[in-house]
Amino acid sequence: MGDFFNLILVHPIINILVAIYSMLSFAHIPYALGFAIIGLTIIIRFVMYPLTTSQLKASAKMQKVTPHLSKIKEKYKGDAKKIQEETMRLYKEHGINPAAGCLPVLIQMPIIWALYSVLQRMVTLKPDVVVAEVNKIAYFDFYKLQNTWDPSFFGLPLGEMPSKLMSTAGPLILLVPILTGVFQFILSKMMIPAKTGVAVIEKDIEKKTQIDKKDAGDFASAFQTQSLFIFPVMIGFFAFSFPIGLSLYWNTFTIFGIIQQYKITGLGGLGEWIKKK
Template structure:
């Protein structure tokens, strides 16, 4: 445990300072507008503010995740072709599939990056709140006084934000609030994944390995959060639930305004665009369906098929006819 503790301390130390700095900033701001500095509401709202700051910082990563996820959907026909061609040779199939991912700039693990990056923050906040509740131990920029206020803060004057469902000391209010947040956290996780699969995945992508991965996450992630959530403090549950609501809303916006081609969301957007153009009396622009990302080999093949340009002297010598043209008799010159 000594080595593990040292590793955790090495990772958590800068996170303690970052998290505590954002918490204190929100705490001061909310106190300035009249909230009780020692109350649970100010600390819960500070945790929600912390969540918003973190998720805003992760927006570039989310955009990268969306692009990679879209590429995964669009290359599914090519993946199926590889499966038919190399299905008898698993090693060759894996090599060719990874080659396809590399050529199209696709990362099959990009969908997990936001969760993986948030986990250290999640557990650091858990440890920060847990230590403050036990004996007022400060971490990062928290003073002992602020740490004691943080650890002893009670929502509605009677629900400690450091309490958990399994460690509620029989307090019904704590158990009800913790259960509500666990259900909300689980439901938002499920709905977010379900939204992606039902609205923004082409029909071809619903039967391949990528679809199997998504189906597994659809049921496994909510189960993990439900089982683990009963041991998380109420303050930490507010963090994760707020993060899930952000993810669900962010994904809804992207799917509605920039859906993947060949999906129900794409068809719905086309209908909305047509209806909007009809209301304005404008001609309906034809939609351009996005093709699967080209590989370098495909781009080279397309370039080889382009006609060669002629110099002015060549055009004069050929009588103005293009290279490879035909004579009046129909023979190629």
């Protein structure tokens, strides 16, 4: 399984990364490794762009029809077949059915994971083994490495974790995890649709179901409702304890996501805050 994953995803992605790196360093661009990570992430995001777009649109539509769905469920309580029928009719009316489904999600997961494992592996290579390790995986001679790479990006060592750098670089290094958390929060906030009449009704319904679920464990339900805040903190903590190269990947990924989200659904929940000021 691991070999198969390497063959179809990890090794091809390493090849793209090294090809970009060789191009950049051939052009004498400084911090080529860091820019190669950014470039690679953007390329992968563009490849996934249609998938993500269809999924964002479907999600926004689903959100719109949710109150109707709850009404249907209440109206035909106990009649599962009727509920199914009415649901399908509703989906057709709003044009949800054909474009969506969770297939786009299932396809994106391994890609995101592969990118993570590639970078984890690449940025933590010891300088003296970089050339040998990378050239073993490179498909073509023309972008094979001649020398080891410079593993720093504007002074930040891409292979080190902020948690270890605290003692040498001081608390300023905390900016890396904090910024990572902030970008993540902006994206998460944008994902929540702006409050409209519909959304308010939906919240009422959610509250009702929450009361039903209360015995399901307070921590779990708190996690779900507060994930807007908990998730960015979690990501920030990851950025603190993972190599900085991974934070570079994740921030590029998130910023691309913010732009894409803005183009498709606008500012979402973030809009209320910006208008207030």
